[in-house]
Amino acid sequence: MLVMARGKPYLSKSRIISAWQCPKKLHLEKHHPELGVVSARTESLFATGHQVGAISQQLYGTADSVEIPFNRKMSLMVQQTRALLDSGADFPIFEATFQYDGVLVRVDVLIPETGGWRAIEVKASTSVKDYHVLDCAIQDWVMRHVGLPVTSISLAHINNQFVYRGGENYNGLLAEVDVTDEVRTVEPTVDVLISRARDAVTGPMPEIRVGTQCTKPYECQFIKYCWPTDAEYPIAGLGGSKAKLGNYVALGYQDIRDVDVESISADTQLRIHRVTCSGEPEILDGARKTLEALPYPRYYLDFETIGPAVPLWEGTRPYAPVPVQWSCHIDDGAGDGSYVNMRHEEFLDLSGDPPMRALTERMIECLGNTGPVLMYTNYEETVINGLIDLFPDLEEPLAKIIDRLFDLHPIVKVNYYHPKMLGSWSIKAVLPTIAPQLDYANLEGIKEGTAASGGFIEAIGPETSPERKVGTVAALLPIRHRGDGRDRAVFLS
Numbered sequence: 001m002l003v004m005a006r007g008k009p010y011l012s013k014s015r016i017i018s019a020w021q022c023p024k025k026l027h028l029e030k031h032h033p034e035l036g037v038v039s040a041r042t043e044s045l046f047a048t049g050h051q052v053g054a055i056s057q058q059l060y061g062t063a064d065s066v067e068i069p070f071n072r073k074m075s076l077m078v079q080q081t082r083a084l085l086d087s088g089a090d091f092p093i094f095e096a097t098f099q100y101d102g103v104l105v106r107v108d109v110l111i112p113e114t115g116g117w118r119a120i121e122v123k124a125s126t127s128v129k130d131y132h133v134l135d136c137a138i139q140d141w142v143m144r145h146v147g148l149p150v151t152s153i154s155l156a157h158i159n160n161q162f163v164y165r166g167g168e169n170y171n172g173l174l175a176e177v178d179v180t181d182e183v184r185t186v187e188p189t190v191d192v193l194i195s196r197a198r199d200a201v202t203g204p205m206p207e208i209r210v211g212t213q214c215t216k217p218y219e220c221q222f223i224k225y226c227w228p229t230d231a232e233y234p235i236a237g238l239g240g241s242k243a244k245l246g247n248y249v250a251l252g253y254q255d256i257r258d259v260d261v262e263s264i265s266a267d268t269q270l271r272i273h274r275v276t277c278s279g280e281p282e283i284l285d286g287a288r289k290t291l292e293a294l295p296y297p298r299y300y301l302d303f304e305t306i307g308p309a310v311p312l313w314e315g316t317r318p319y320a321p322v323p324v325q326w327s328c329h330i331d332d333g334a335g336d337g338s339y340v341n342m343r344h345e346e347f348l349d350l351s352g353d354p355p356m357r358a359l360t361e362r363m364i365e366c367l368g369n370t371g372p373v374l375m376y377t378n379y380e381e382t383v384i385n386g387l388i389d390l391f392p393d394l395e396e397p398l399a400k401i402i403d404r405l406f407d408l409h410p411i412v413k414v415n416y417y418h419p420k421m422l423g424s425w426s427i428k429a430v431l432p433t434i435a436p437q438l439d440y441a442n443l444e445g446i447k448e449g450t451a452a453s454g455g456f457i458e459a460i461g462p463e464t465s466p467e468r469k470v471g472t473v474a475a476l477l478p479i480r481h482r483g484d485g486r487d488r489a490v491f492l493s
Ligand code: SF4
Pocket: 021, 022, 024, 025, 028, 208, 209, 210, 211, 213, 214, 215, 220, 221, 222, 223, 226, 227
């Protein structure tokens, strides 16, 4: 709820950052939040932020450290913080809350030191970004105006070189960077940002064209509202620069077919435009010739991975993709070549124990010694290289699998485009146009990587019910060879 401070609307730090990204975004957040659609990816980022925040309290906490609990009544959090400081607190304070001139900030970590307080802002990213410095500058602006002696400001981000050694020991997961000088350099711009945010909140809807700011630095939740999406082939599917697409939208174009071909110069955009206007898929002969030349048996391999910011299992690093499931369709050349009639094997372990060793051994066994291993993009190669790092004793068989990998993505990209792919050659865009029965969007429950990853982590939790585990299996292993399960290799606990 927005309240007024001496005639001015209260602004949180995140609202000021919203207005910095796009004043229209903040206006909509305040007046029409119902128009926003928060994506699974954004929700997953929020969840990661909470996880990393909890770990930071473990890392910076002491026996007497205190957290100011969240309360919808902001003034209560401000009073609690003030009372702690006035009582001579000399221990770390988490989520200390300050307000000055209607601007409210919650500081992740405050550590007492000689002459004042060291402030630390915790982020789940793996490096310091420009907008993080702005974020810290807003906090510093408020803290200094309320008279808190701030000795330095640091940003603690995920150290992606950290290797988890188990035992809940996450020392080293966060890397701290002192950004005091950068913060003090940009701090004079904070007044301007605050006034921009106030105008966005109190004034009419700002007239802002869609463009690069819609996804940078954060994916805006109002994309569906601002970008035309009702057309048969929405203009965003043309791809290319967001600024150029924004100009088309400003001209009133909704559909890729509305665009004048003379205004397009890039080859990929010309191809998308040409095929979309024709209404017919473009299928070149190169794919068929390349695939016909491949020997049998052919293995179609697909991994599902998780990459949590806070590693779950010993030997893994933050955000590094850890395979938790694989699925393999095997075409021995005797059938009709359709996916549903191939032999199928798969692996999934929901015990919560590290699944990587058993997963790797079963995969080596499944893939045998000969035949191309087909995958889409080089992701599988990255994952297998990660397995070599984890299990050096399995390097030889894994390296042999890498030698047999055959990437279908470049073949498809050169030889195939369907208007319904809307500018994307991802497997999720291509599959429904060639095999609607395998459309990811038609799968029940888990529909995309971030949700699948979240679903897996939920399913291995000790508190998850057996019914939910079964539901997750159904969602993670959606493409079956036959309904009888005879050829499945699923490991459940
Ligand atoms: S979609 Fe783009 S133009 Fe619309 S509010 Fe978001 S950032 Fe602004």
